[in-house]
Amino acid sequence: MIKINQVSGIPLHYARLTNHPYGTRGEQRYFLIEENFFNVLEKALYEVFENCPLGFPEVITTAGIFVNKPGQHSHGKAFDLDAIFWKDKTLVSMNFVHQKELYLGIESFLRKHFGIVLNYYYPNHKDHWHVDTSVPVDYNENSKSETLYLQLVLKYIYKEEILVDGIWGRQTARVVREVFNKLKIDIPITNKKNYLQFLEVTGKIAFKLCEERISPTHLLDNLTEVIDDLPEQNRIVVREAFNSFLDHNDTLQWLNNIKESHDYDIDRLINSFII
Ligand SMILES: [Zn+2]
Structure with a gap:
């Protein structure tokens, strides 16, 4: 376990206090983190912000890394991302509803590095993303959190008519075929190479959408x-x-x-x- 107060040069803050409530920049803190997991986190955030049109932020707030609760947090191998603060712009994960493009762009790149990513639509994760590496990066049709992400980008990035319920069914399979065909990516999505290609291009398109003039x-x-x-x-x-x-x-x-x-x-x- 190592002690950190920044990731990829970005100061790490805590904002879950009465005087520094959720949604504010909070205050910089030290967090304990498992070393290999820290390396993955650094690489992931570096890739996110290298691609993000807003560039590297000034502050990231986290709800915690090494936390006394069951699962990967108890080993310092999970990260809860609350909010990101750039000079003139903020993404608070709770604001998904009106910042979908930016939110889904970030999540697409996070998914290239973390096998588990729990987002706004996953129960109890409206106010933060949870990421960990307890399972490999790939697409599994039975995974609720992966299918939620997939349906969200099909609906809000690719503008397809689709129900967001986290369940892989005939409709999701059909829309995936159509969109992958447009993107010239091979199916099935369960092939890791195809899935990674989809994540990368979706992240780039989502980021491009935030940059375009929004009407x-x-x-x-x-x-x-x-x-x-x-x-x-x-x-x-x-x-x-x-x-x-x-x-x-x-x-x-x-x-x-x-x-x-x-x-x-x-x-x-x-x-x-x-x-
Ligand atoms: Zn968590």
Whole structure:
């Protein structure tokens, strides 16, 4: 076990305290970590930020590494990633709903290094990613967490109609065939080489999507989803206020003037990534 307060040169902070609550930059701390696992973590984060259009961040907050709870944490061989802070931008993992492209870009690269990645959709992981190396990197149709990731990128990055339920079925198999065909990646996805290729290109496309100008209509869609996620008593009043804004004549005119061409064309993007 070694003691660290940074990874790949990025200061490691803790923000799960009354005076440094979740979602803030917190304060830098030392964490115990198993050495081989630390090497994987360094390599993984280096690759994430080397590809990320925002570059290397100023701070990463973690909920913990060596933690007294069952599983890989008790060996210092698991990492909980709460949030990432760049100079002018922040990704708090809880904000998945309106930062899907950035979130899924990061996760795609994490998956190239960690056999276990538990995300926002996995029970009890809305506020952090859990990563560990207890199983090898590959795609297993029976894995709920891997299938959730797969369905999320098919839906939000590749814009396919698909149910996100973490269960591999006929629909998921069909959409994978279609998208892999467009990407010119061989199937099956259970072949490690094909899976790694998919992770890499998906990460790059997701990052490209964050860079492209996001249209006001896309932001309005995000806002609608955030409202749908609110507890019921708040949801009704916020939705009514939002609807009266949308129904206002000037808003309607403004929305009509926004050309659909601002919305991204996924097929064009895919083609720019394959030869
Ligand atoms: Zn964890």
